[in-house]
Amino acid sequence: MTHERFMYLALAEAEKGDSPYGAVIIKDNEVVAKAYNTVIRDSDPSAHAEMNAIRALTNKNKSPSLEGYIIYASGEPCPMCAAACIWAGVEEIIIGASIQDLIDINQSQIHLSCEEIIAKSSKKIKVTKGVLQQESIALFT
Numbered sequence: 001m002t003h004e005r006f007m008y009l010a011l012a013e014a015e016k017g018d019s020p021y022g023a024v025i026i027k028d029n030e031v032v033a034k035a036y037n038t039v040i041r042d043s044d045p046s047a048h049a050e051m052n053a054i055r056a057l058t059n060k061n062k063s064p065s066l067e068g069y070i071i072y073a074s075g076e077p078c079p080m081c082a083a084a085c086i087w088a089g090v091e092e093i094i095i096g097a098s099i100q101d102l103i104d105i106n107q108s109q110i111h112l113s114c115e116e117i118i119a120k121s122s123k124k125i126k127v128t129k130g131v132l133q134q135e136s137i138a139l140f141t
Contacts, residue, residue, distance in 0.1 A: 003072070003094050003128065003131040004131060004132055006024050006026055006031070006070075006072045006094070007024075007072050007074070007094065007096055007131045007132040007135075007136075008132065008135075009022075009024045009031060009034060009072070010022040010023055010024045010034075010049075010072040010073060010074045010096065011074050011096065011132065011135055011136065011139065013034050013035060013036040013049065013074075014036055014037075014049065014074040014075075014136075014139050015036075015139070016036045017036030017037035017038065017049060018036075018037050018038055018039050018040040018041055019037045019039070020037075020074065020075070020139035020140055021036065021037040021048060021049040021050075021073070021074055021075045022034070022035070022036045022037075022049050022073075022074045023035050023036075023049035023050045023052070023053040023071055023072065023073050023074070024053070024071070024072045025053050025054070025057055025066070025069050025070070025071050025072075025090075026069065026070050026072070027068055027069045027070070032057055032060075032069070033053045033054075033056050033057040033060070034053065035049050035050075035052035035053035035056060036049050036052070037049045037052075038052060046080065048077075048078065048080065048081050049073065049074070050071060050073055050077050050081035050084065050085065051080070051081055051084055053071065054066065054071075054084050054085070054088055057069070058088065064087070064088060065088065065089050066085075066088040066089055066090050067089040067090075067091065068091055069088075069090055069091060070090070070091055070092040070093075070094065071085060071090050071092070071093050071094070072094045072096075072131075073093065073094070073095055073096065074096045074097065074136045074139060075095070075096060075097045075099075075102060075136060076095045076097065076098045076099045076101075076102070076113065076114055076129070077093060077095075077114045078099075078109070078110055079110055079112050079114075079117050081114075082114035082117040082118065083117060083121075085114070085125060086117070086118060086121045086123045086125065089123065090125055091125065091126065092125060092126040092127070092128065093114060093125060093126070093127050093128070094128045094131050095114075095127065095128065095129045095130070095131065096130075096131055096132050096133055096135065096136025096137075097133060097136035097137045097139075097140070098113070098129050098130070098133075099111060099112070099113050099114075100113075101133065101136075101137055102137075102140065105137060105140055105141060107140055114127060115127050
């Protein structure tokens with residue numbers, strides 16, 4: 001498994017969205033869900049790529065648990081999306097552009113990393129940042 005392979009899929013999803021955020025969820029090296037940001041088209045401020053992917057997969061699985069799953073996100077999950085990953089029990093979050101990367105290029109963000117959110121929870125989720133970082137940042141420029 002290469003992180004880049006799955007992050008490229010998340011970047012491709014991001015290009016479809018209302019803003020350039022894409023997410024891919026995998027299990028056992030297989031893509032099981034893909035999504036992009038639909039906040040504007042759905043008139044739903046919670047319709048972030050990660051939320052859309054989590055909702056699609058938990059609905060498909062008929063279970064709120066995503067234990068053993070890995071999520072790839074073109075941009076670091078916001079506090080809402082990080083909390084959803086916690087509640088779902090996601091095993092790992094792989095990130096392209098960090099919250100700080102996005103702030104540095106003047107993208108509106110809540111300045112709180114997903115690691116900070118996870119640290120305040122009872123879950124232990126591995127976080128890997130910087131996978132295709134420049135390609136992820138380029139979506140916003």
